[in-house]
Each structure stands twice: as structure tokens, then as C-alpha cells.
Amino acid sequence: MSLAHAILTALLEKPSSGLELTRRFDMSIGYFWSATHQQIYRELGKLEGAGFIRALPQDVPTRGQKREYEVLPAGREELIAWVAKAEDPKPLRDAFALRLRAAAMVGTGELLGEVERHLGLHRVQLATYQEIEKRDFPAGADGREERIQLLVLRAGIEMERFWVTWLEGAMVELRELDGQG
């Protein structure tokens, strides 16, 4: 049920419509949780049904019209309860590492190109996070809320740095293997 709680957090930070949430998930919220607009609209419906959020009053009917949501006290309570809950880290899933392992069995084929492509993507993501850090925390973080947000952002940065470093190593290794024939 992480998506529901990600949305509650985002709405506490700032009341938003579905599409605005979608955009924020593509940006800052999404360092560690992504979601499509379809998922978000569905979840907003559920959260409203559960009494955790409500649409801000607006005259116009429904379709094609913006609907802004805010968190209700029950929603805040739910989020507090969720934060306190213990949950084991999930083993991660990365299809690319799987591909490499498969390649060990059936041949590397075009995999080197794919390594280079991923390396490029991760470098871009790393640069994006670093931009955000420079823009939003030019002098470090001050308040309690900001310090935690910076902590999470730094996790994203270090994660991307890990991928870049590892992929660089993988490139060298695969080049050698290809060279050997």
C-alpha cells in the first residue's frame, strides 16, 4: 500500500490535482516511487472513498475539469500509523543484471551497446539529481523537513553513482571478453 501513502505525503506537502501529482511523481517524490497517472487517479478515488482525502469544493461538474485534493485528519492519522510500521526491505529487482547472467550462458551478443546506453541514462539521472540538489539546497538543509528531504535526495544521488561506477566497470569487463573472442 505504499502508493497510497506516497500520495498522502505529497498532498500534505501541497494540495494537488491528479495530473499535478503525476508530474511531482516524475520529479522529486519519484526518487524512490514512480507511478503513472492511471494508478494515481485510481488511488485518489480509493483514498477519497476511505475518507482520507477530499476534493476541494469546486463548482464545475467532473470530466475534463481539474479536481484538487487535500488530506483530511483521518488521512494524516493513517500516514502516522504507516510511518511507525516496521517493514523489511524488499530484495531488489533489476532486469539488466538478469540479462547479464543470461548472457553468461548464451552469449553476450549486443549487450555491450546496451551497457553503454544504460550508462548514459544513469549519468543523465545523476546529473538531474545533482541539479536539484544545487537548486533546492544551495547551502545545505536547515529545517528538520528540509534535512530529511536532502537525506532522501542524497540516497538517490548515491544510488545513481553506484550504477554509473558499476556500469563503467562492466563495460571494461565486457570489452575484454569480446576481445578474447
Added chain:
Amino acid sequence: MSLAHAILTALLEKPSSGLELTRRFDMSIGYFWSATHQQIYRELGKLEGAGFIRALPQDVPTRGQKREYEVLPAGREELIAWVAKAEDPKPLRDAFALRLRAAAMVGTGELLGEVERHLGLHRVQLATYQEIEKRDFPAGADGREERIQLLVLRAGIEMERFWVTWLEGAMVELRELDGQG
């Protein structure tokens, strides 16, 4: 469709029964892809239906009896095609980072204890991977297959190292925040 291809890879490495696969997923295959026995049995059924694998001939009927599978040529072809396929890295999902962000809005509560718990779990995982490296690659890796496997294992190790380092930092940061009140 990554699970199917993870299974094909595992079966190429060594023909196995469903339960054996489950165990291997808990170990080496599972650095980057985990699966329960329910998922695996379901997928084995599909793969057999598709003609990618077959059960090794065995006299006894079905339930409660071990069934070993091996990869058929069509399965190998399918795996080769999959390895060559380009696929963007998926943005990662980590509920704990989400929790931290939520805590920035509604208060940290018992979160410090949870950081310590996760830190412990990741340290154990890191030690496990390092054990595997020492046991399976005492003198580095030699053959092409082994070098790739070691490369993937090292990714697991570096990933855990990242979590340990980051969680240590998070602990310090949260202690300070708690201290301030």
C-alpha cells in the same frame, strides 16, 4: 516477463525441480530477482506449455513427486532473443525512503529504531555476499561465464555497501534531529 527468463537461465545452468529453483532463487540467482515457489511453479507450467522447457521423463504420476525440468532448443532461442532486447532501467522503489519523506511531514516517531534494524539487515546481506565471493571466487574469476557471474555478484555487494553507508548517515542525521527536539 523477466521471471520466465530468469528461470530459463537457471535451468540452463542446471536442470532442476521447482523447489530446487526456489532455493536457488533465494541464493545466487536472487541477487537481483526474487520469486516464491508459487510464482515459480506457475511459470514452469507456462514455460512447458510454450515448449520452452520439458520435464525430464519420470515414471511416477504427479503430486508430491519431484519433477525436473530442462531447457529445450526453443527455450534457448527465446533467451537469446531476450538478452538482445533493449529495456530501460526501471526507476527503483524503496518503501523506506518513502517512509522517511512521510516522516518529514508527520514526525519521525519510532523511525530511528527502524533505521537501525534495516542497517542490521543490510549488513548481514553484505556479509553473505562477501562470503559467497570468498567461497566461489577465491582467486577471482577465470572463464567467461565466471567473470560475468562475479561481475553481477559485485553489483550486489556494492549495492549493499551503498545501503549500509547511507543508513549509517541517516542514523546520525536522525539522532541529531531527535536531539534538537
Added chain:
DNA sequence: AGTGCCATGTAAGTAGTTACATGATTAC
């Protein structure tokens, strides 16, 4: 009137999780 974008949704399919059921074999 047509194009493009903002905005909210529906529907169908795939993948993963959780809980439970059942038979076979071994050890006591």
C-alpha cells in the same frame, strides 16, 4: 473548424503476494 494540450478517467491484461491444500518420504 482543426490542432494540440490539459485533465480525468475505463478496461483488459500481466505480475506478484498471501493463504491454504495435498501427497510422498523419512525419522522416531
Added chain:
DNA sequence: GTAATCATGTAACTACTTACATGGCACT
């Protein structure tokens, strides 16, 4: 004979993905 473990499965549910539908508004 009964408990533990090995082994294979079913069923129901939840979450995520992909493709498509529809309406409103601004610009030309």
C-alpha cells in the same frame, strides 16, 4: 502411527502496465 520435511500445487487478491476514451480550453 505421527510428526517433520520434501514437494507440488490452487485460489483469491492486490498492484502495476498498456492501450484507449472523453471532455474542456486555447490558439489559429
